[in-house]
Amino acid sequence: MRKRAFWLVLLCFGMMLYACKKENEVKDTVSEFLGFKKPGNFPEPEYKLDNNPVTEAGFLLGRSLFYEPRLSRNNTISCGSCHIQSSAFTQHGHDVSHGIDDRLGTRNSPPIMNLAWNKAFMWGGGVYDLDLQPIVPITTHEEMDESVENVMAKLRQVSKYPTMFKAAFGSEEITTARFMKALSQFMIMCISANSKYDKVMRNEDGVSFTADEQAGYELFKVKCAGCHSEPLFTDGSFRNNGLGPSPIDDQGLYTATLQATDRYKFKVPSLRNLTYTAPYMHDGRFLTLNGVFDHYIGEVQATPNLDPLLQKQDGTRGITISTDERAKLTAFLKTLDDEDFISRKDLAEQ
């Protein structure tokens, strides 16, 4: 009997030791590079990870390239110049992006966020593969005004890069494909999935919505989710949301497809991290969320291809939202802010 008790004590002690050991192991794993992990409440990614598995060395190289001003003609502008982490990788406060030699573009800098779930890139489409997307800002006159060929020639002269390419891809050779794949590895790791909304959806840490947030969520599902579908808060489609054409008459998707039915259609943006990403719309015309509400409530214009969801049965246009509903929707939209995403050290310039 006594002997039995002894073994029992020993067993408990052993279990305790094991538990301690396990905790240490968990800690080690967290500090290790985990690679691309799909958040529990997200669908399968669109990006073909099989063609470009994310590795620690590839991610580190991608991050280095993302913050590398040599990507621009005069080595002054990096991707991070217009995609600033503290603004959820947009250029806060700029209606249109501000590039090389103080040149101005024509569109608002979109966030580098959850791109692995994107089917198309750019406000007006035209790019359908993340690996080909960086060519656009690098070669655009108002952005970096450089050629990819020349960027690679410059990188070959910087001692750290051949070493980093070797670590990521097995040899020091710097090619277009490797350069693009490394950038993609960094960009697809910019995942925003730690907002209050996400925690509620995943039943994490006992987090729950306030009454207003919950009411706002219910309103959202009825009035907004037709285009800004969960959990990415965009359905990835191109739609005309009734903005009056800009002075430059940017026709959006039409420019890339030349189909009359695509005139004035722009990519539906995600509603995540709105607090950090003002101003809004493809040309940054609305400085505040209130400006956006005002548009949908009373300013939607009957331009060609206006989205049917904004066409009411009584012949008027827009979305009916009362003052009270606006407050509740705003409360809900704030739950999509992801403080962790805009402050994570691993995504920052080192």
Add this chain to the structure above:
Amino acid sequence: MAVAALFASCSKNNDNIEPDYNEDNLASLSVEFDNIVGERTLVLNNTASLYTNAAGENFSLSKVQYFISNIKVSKADGTTYTVNQDSSYFLINGADKTTRFATVKVPEGDYTKLTFTVGVDSLRSTMDISKRTGVLDPSGSMEDGMYWGWNAGYIFFKMEGNSDVVSDDTNGDPTRKKQFKYHIGGFGGYSAPTINNIKTVTVDLTTAGIARVRSDRESNIHLFVDLLKVFNGTNSFKIAEHPNVMFSEFSTSVAGNLSGMFRHDHTEN
């Protein structure tokens, strides 16, 4: 007797008996894209001796580049061989004579028909970037590159030059250099459909000389590529009216003229 001797001396090899068709026994075949402008050879920056199109417009050329891909050859009995796709993309550059040959490997045999694509097929245009090496590497500059970043796809045909008929306003050349630019591309679109300017050209070799491909020599199909056809083809147009054609509806008219540029002159066996 003398005539027979003459014929014999013309042929490098008296053995004109066609070998058995064997796809494991490949030999070299080159297709020469010899750029011409009407009755004249192509000389870039010919400002002292201008070319003239059917509309009577005088012009010089400063840049001529185009993709040739997906080469196929057929025999009289209909047997067709498609060149391994990875080795079937060529960028012909008027400024670099060494690029005028598209050299491929095909089985030994006598070929009566040549087929190729002007441009880059849609499959390759949507492939992973790791499959876009060599001439398909999209890293070129805006000036010399053959790739549109903003509307991801290759420029199939690029021809630039100058003409006094080009206006100085925004429809022409506001920099007053009197420059015209034709950048023709469009493979039909990734997911949303759009213009498709891919052209397939088939050349009958029976009139000007079939290609006798043998492993011990190189057969060369010599084509003339008449750039004047860009203006004077089935959809003829004036430089003054369309000095800049890039990704637009009108590009399909210009693309319609491209197939007519290729003419088989002779074959060197």
